Every structure is written in structure tokens, then in C-alpha cells.
Amino acid sequence: MGLANDFGSERVFNTPLSEQGIVGFAIGAALEGMKPIAEIQFADYVYPAFDQLVNEAAKVRYRAGATDMHAGGLVVRMPMGGVGHGALYHSQSPESLFTHIPGLRVVVPRSPIQAKGLLLASIACNDPVVFLEPKILYRAAVEQVPTEAYTLPLSKAEVLKEGNDVTLISYGTPLYNCSTAIAAAERDFGISVELIDLRTIYPWDRPTILSSVNKTGRAIVVHESMINSGVGAEVAATIQEGAFLRLEAPVQRVAGWSTHMGLMYEKFNIPDVVRIYDAIRKVVNY
């Protein structure tokens, strides 16, 4: 809001309605040294630009080699996730599709302070960044945000709450449900749970997660997008490889079911407090 007035219509402008055009155009501007910040109206509509992101943005530094021509200035922002009534095409969380693409950085903030710091870091970063914004938090999350510029580190998870018995790993909106479930579980089971926000989904902070699970011996991964080949699969596989001898229970994945987001079923599809609480109970009682 107001950016076009403040900075001019040459720097803040409408494009034709074409996602492949938007991302391709932004890559071209980045290739000539600019810092384009492209927006896809909903993450659900990023797929027409998939070729440009996967085959071009992600690979151009690699293929250009010693010529050092790259699209590192590029940031593609897109609203993601459930909003209560978004159905099939206003609810999706496509982050795991991008975590399979070396060359892209994938970032999901959880709050206004995080959003600003991570977005400024993404713009400063010399790699292309897919920046997914949980849209249900656009108006819901309110906190004091510094007006001056600051950055938060990419590829660095944040331990939101220390604990000794279970590690709960998530990012974006589900973190709030995780906090509520943890409070109930700690009260009911007399345990302490460590809660970690991944923040950057790829390349992700493997050392922080592994050191936490090597301490607690139990791990749960929570995300909104479907469970099959989701971020949880990669995190769980990395944990079993890097913390095998410390694991006291199978790694749990609490995620969207392997289906689409039918309008009337959203609250049964998105990981809620009950399912997260139940997963904690499972690993504690295993």
C-alpha cells in the first residue's frame, strides 16, 4: 500500500495477468543486476511459473559458471496456506515442491517481526528466494515491528522454546497450534517440549534440528501441506540418519492429509491442536 505513490510507477507497477511472464520478466531484470521483488497473487497460482523457477531461476548461476551471471537478486513472494474457506485454489502450501529444487531458497515466516526481517534478508541475499507468506496471519498477527531495516538470518532455525523430552519442528501458521498443544501436553504428561521454527525450509538448518533431537530423543514435524513427500519426510529421514541411536520413538509427521482442500473440510485437514497433542502423547508413551 502506498509504495507506488512513494517510489513511482516505474518501480512499483502492474503486470499483465501471466505468472510465467511475471517470473520470467523478474529473472531477466535480476540477470541485469536489479533486485526485482515479484508477487504471485496466491501460491496456488505459481505453477504456470514453475518452469521459470525450476529450470531458469534456480539453475542460471550454475549454468553460467565462471561468467558469474545470475538471478540472485530475485525474490518471489506469494501468500500461502489455509484461510478457513479458501478451498482448492486459495489454500495451498507448495513449499515442498520448491525444496526439491537446488538453487532456490524457500522461506516461510511466522509473525510480522519475522516476516520483515526474513524478507529483507531474502532481498539482500544473492540467491533467488521463494518467500511464502501465511495469509491467515496477514491481519491476525499483530506485534511491535521496528520501523528501521533489520535482517534475520536465512537457513537458520530458531528455538522458540527449550525442552528436554520432545522436539517439535514446524514453520508458519501451525506454530501457534503447536504452542497450544505443547502447553496442554506439558501439563498433562509432566514433560518439556522443545519447539523449533525452521523459518527457512531450504536449504534448512540441519545442525540445529539434529542437536535438539539428539538431546530429546523424540521428534514431531508439523506442517499444513500434505504428508506425502512433504517437508516432514525430509526432516524425518535426516533425523533417523543423524540421531538414530538417540531416538526413543518413531518420528511423527502431523500434516495435511493426502488429499485436496475441499471447502467444507478444511478444519479436518489442517493439523489442529488435538492432532499435535495426540502426536506428543504417542511419542511420550511409545
Added chain:
Amino acid sequence: MLTVSIMDLIMFDAQRQGRLSFYMVSAGEEGIAVGSAAALHPSDVIFAQYRETGVFAQRGFTLDDFMNQLFANRHDPGLGRNMPVHYGSSRLHIHTISSPLATQIPHAAGAAYALKMQALQNPNEDPRVVACYFGEGAASEGDFHAALNIAATRSCPVVFICRNNGYAISTPTLEQYRGDGIASRGLGYGIDTIRVDGNDILAVYEATREARARALEHGGRPVLIEAMSYRVSHHSTSDDSFAYRARVEVEDWKRRDNPITRLRKWMEGKGLWDEEREKAERSRIRKEILAAFARAEKEKRPALRNLWEGVYEEVTEEAEAQIGEMKRVLKEYESEYDVSDFEGGVDGLDRKK
């Protein structure tokens, strides 16, 4: 044009002998590449598809530059990562070629917008344009539509140059489109458009010169050129085009209408060229290509670490772990892997000092 056509013959044969993995010739289309590139300013930015070897040659890509890329040796700017013919040069302002068709067309629009913004910020520097090459087959991709539309609405100083050579691999234009070629579409996007005889290097030059001037007018705008030609060659070394077109059709084009022969006749008419010079020049070029060929072929491959480098600006923690794992495997199973061709061998996996 002569350099390109002689290099094409030598490299096509080299591929047939198994000395390089792949090649694509420009036969019949040398005039489009060289004529248009000559009309651009050396600092103009270029995006190419893959059949624009003449653009690189005209700009000053040396024979060693070509050969290092084709043989993917340690001097290849692409660090041995790309298939042959995927050239690129920051010195010459030509972005590295990628295989996905038409993806470079919206890049060209965005790059042209960047140049326009930079010209506004630095009024003392000469304004520049972007030139973007693609075939008539690539123009069927969605990226062509996206690019021309956004280039027009954002008033980008870009010259789109379509090489219409009649075929996209085996698909003739009758199965590519039913409108009046590619040029007829330009007007629909509000873009100044011209169709030229692609085998007439002077016509291509003149059209590109005028297109460049217009692209810079009125704060910038796109221009579309459709250069009509004929793909005399096979699509690539992996294609035998006589499976889908008659030999006689190709022979007719070679004999009747060829950009090199036509320029030669024009030069002979002006007294600038003759049989003796032709012979001497062909022999000189051939010798130089073979010398560069020999130099490049015997060079080592780039260091193995280049498999991971360049994915991100910095190699990630995950990638470092994988490099360590690869190094362990190479040492453990030393007899299974020959890494002697690669610069530094196994130690080429180590971080550069």
C-alpha cells in the same frame, strides 16, 4: 559467416567420430545471426536460443572460447556443466544459453526493463537495448506470448528476432501455426513488426539497425523481426532430417538461396572478393579451427567440486557433507572411477584456497 559454416562442418564430423557428445549447426541461418548482431551496439545485451553461433562469432567469441565450451574443459566458462553449444559470455553481454525453449524471451523483456531503469538512473551513459533470438517453433510456447505482452505494456527496449526456418525438429510450420507466420502476431500485441529475407544479410542488418533505433524511442518499446530462412542442416547431431523431408528440398535451398553465397556474389560484384581470396580465407579459417580444436581437446576437465559449486552463491552445509561423502566413495572404490581427466583428481573436490 564463413567461420561459423566451416566450424559447423568440422564439429559435426567430430561428433560423428564420438569426440564430442552433441552439436547443432547453423547452416542456412548464418546471415540472420551475423547480420543482426552487426547492427547492435557491442554493449547491448543478448539472449539466444542455441542456433546463433554467428552472434557469438560476430561479437568476438574466439575459436578457443567455442572449443573450450564444446569440449567442456577447464577453461569452459560453463565449468563443464552444460551440453555443447550452450555458450555464454559476460564480456560480450550474452547470457548463457539454456535448453528449455522460449524461457529467455520474458528474460529479455525484464532485462530490457532493467536497462531502461539503469539508463534513467545514469543519464550520461548511452542507452542500450536487449536483443532476443528464438525459432518459429519456440514462438508457440506460452513464454513467447507472456514476453511480448509484458514487453509492450512495460515499454521495454527489446528487439525480438524470430528465425523462421520452416521446421521445429520434424514439425513443419503448417503444423506449428495457421496464421501469417510469427510477424502477424506482433501487431496484436501493439508491437512494431517487420519480416525480412533472412538469407539477405544486408536486409537483416538494415531491419535490425532500424529496430534498435525504434526500440529506444519514446522511452523504450519492443520491436519484432521475423527473419525468413530455411534450416539446411539437420536439427542437431541427434536428428536425421531426411526421415521427414526430401533431400531434394534441402539441395534446392543450398543451391538456390544461401546467405553466404549471396553475400559473396555481392562482394564479387563490388570487386571486394574473388576466388583466390575465398580459397585462402577458407584455408586459414580451417587451420585456425583445427588448431583451437586440438588445444581444447587435450585440456583437463574442470575440478569435480564444480558439480556442487554455483548452485548457491556459497556451498551449503548439506552440499559440503555430500562432497565429503563423494570423496570417501571415490577413495574407497578408487579402481571404479577414473578421475585423472579432472583438474586435481579427487582433491579437486576440496574447497578452493
